[in-house]
Amino acid sequence: MEKNKQQLQHNYDSAFLALLMDEYAEQLGEKVLREYEQTEASSDADDSLDAACEEIIRSSKTVRENGHRIKKTLGKVGVVAAVIAILFALLIGAQAVGVDVFGTLARWTGEVFKFRVDDEAAYSEPQADRENDMQKMLESLDMPVELAPTWIPEGYALVNIKEVNTDACFGAYAVFKSGNHHINIEITEYCTATDLNCLEMQMDDITPEEYMSRGKTFYLFTNTDYWRGAWSEGRFVISLSGFPSKEMMLRVIDSIGEVSYE
Amino acid sequence: MNRRVIAALLVLVLVCSVCATPTLASDDRSSAYIDSASASIKTGTYSGQIKLSYAVYSAIGSADRIGVSKIQVYNSSGSLYNTILGTVTNGLVATHTISHSGNYTLNCVAGNSYYCVVTFFVSDSTGGDTCTITTNTATAHS
Numbered sequence: 406m407e408k409n410k411q412q413l414q415h416n417y418d419s420a421f422l423a424l425l426m427d428e429y430a431e432q433l434g435e436k437v438l439r440e441y442e443q444t445e446a447s448s449d450a451d452d453s454l455d456a457a458c459e460e461i462i463r464s465s466k467t468v469r470e471n472g473h474r475i476k477k478t479l480g481k482v483g484v485v486a487a488v489i490a491i492l493f494a495l496l497i498g499a500q501a502v503g504v505d506v507f508g509t510l511a512r513w514t515g516e517v518f519k520f521r522v523d524d525e526a527a528y529s530e531p532q533a534d535r536e537n538d539m540q541k542m543l544e545s546l547d548m549p550v551e552l553a554p555t556w557i558p559e560g561y562a563l564v565n566i567k568e569v570n571t572d573a574c575f576g577a578y579a580v581f582k583s584g585n586h587h588i589n590i591e592i593t594e595y596c597t598a599t600d601l602n603c604l605e606m607q608m609d610d611i612t613p614e615e616y617m618s619r620g621k622t623f624y625l626f627t628n629t630d631y632w633r634g635a636w637s638e639g640r641f642v643i644s645l646s647g648f649p650s651k652e653m654m655l656r657v658i659d660s661i662g663e664v665s666y667e
Numbered sequence: 668m669n670r671r672v673i674a675a676l677l678v679l680v681l682v683c684s685v686c687a688t689p690t691l692a693s694d695d696r697s698s699a700y701i702d703s704a705s706a707s708i709k710t711g712t713y714s715g716q717i718k719l720s721y722a723v724y725s726a727i728g729s730a731d732r733i734g735v736s737k738i739q740v741y742n743s744s745g746s747l748y749n750t751i752l753g754t755v756t757n758g759l760v761a762t763h764t765i766s767h768s769g770n771y772t773l774n775c776v777a778g779n780s781y782y783c784v785v786t787f788f789v790s791d792s793t794g795g796d797t798c799t800i801t802t803n804t805a806t807a808h809s
Binding site: 483487516517564565567569570571572573574578580582587589591593597599600602603604605606607608609610627628629644646647 | 697721724768798800802
């Protein structure tokens with residue numbers, strides 16, 4: 406026991422001495438380097454310091470300075486990360502309670518799905534392109550035809566399409582059927598933000614997922630276990646519903662064109 | 668800023684955001700019959716008028732009956748001013764179609780503000796469902 410204690414004391418003394426010597430050597434080296442630099446600057450004297458020694462001292466200083474710099478940088482990064490985390494958390498909190506953050510914001514309550522639009526953002530009509538029954542109806546309503554899907558799941562056929570036209574909104578509502586099952590696609594333009602805010606979509610008590618396709622963020626959720634998706638920008642709304650699988654609905658979403666605003 | 672303060676703020680905000688969603692989630696209002704619906708009001712054309720615009724979409728394809736079953740008109744103070752029942756005759760109800768939409772003029776007191784609670788329904792031989800939407804507030808034409 407006593408022997409171990411002595412050995413430990415000896416190791417400690419040796420380590421402490423080595424540390425002191427190292428510190429002393431470093432201070433001495435720095436002093437010599439300063440004197441050398443002063444001498445060289447004032448009299449252009451010949452090199453009196455061993456080049457290797459100079460290099461070692463310089464690299465030792467550089468490592469220490471870099472260490473300080475890294476510590477400072479890490480500190481700043483930590484603060485920035487904390488601020489970003491707080492902002493992100495605030496964003497999630499704000500979105501959950503329906504506070505408008507980006508102008509157009511989706512709000513869900515476990516009962517119905519709603520878009521909330523507070524700003525009457527100006528927009529110009531996108532360029533028209535092509536041609537299925539929904540596109541034809543959108544074209545006749547002077548709405549962007551790119552908003553209509555160009556792919557419908559195999560086996561489904563259009564059984565009904567109806568124009569919606571009120572003082573608050575106008576658009577097309579189409580029903581596609583396969584056997585006894587049908588999927589619904591609604592494309593609407595609302596006249597004002599207030600009108601759009603009064604739209605409610607039925608939904609199960611779930612938190613919608615987000616899905617990005619061609620620059621559009623769709624909200625995905627279910628109604629009586631059938632998948633539905635919803636997108637809104639400006640005063641346009643696309644609603645897809647009745648899909649037996651999410652994958653099928655995503656393929657339809659992916660077939661909706663990118664709307665380029667001028 | 669002190670790291671502990673930042674950490675405490677972060678925890679507080681995260682807790683608040685996590686708590687917010689369950690607070691809002693209440694009754695499940697899914698519907699096998701109703702896909703979606705909208706209703707909003709504006710100042711009407713003539714004195715005392717308010718115009719209601721509505722749309723309801725069937726989730727069952729062509730519905731036997733679809734439309735507005737009831738419009739309750741409230742003063743902005745919250746007291747019930749009038750109730751209108753929907754019928755095929757007054758245009759608030761349609762038959763054998765996938766959606767129904769339109770405008771309906773409400774006669775109120777000029778200059779007063781109102782909002783409506785609109786009850787929609789969709790039905791077929793297997794049953795039906797209803798949903799209600801509370802509109803924005805608008806002032807009757809003075």
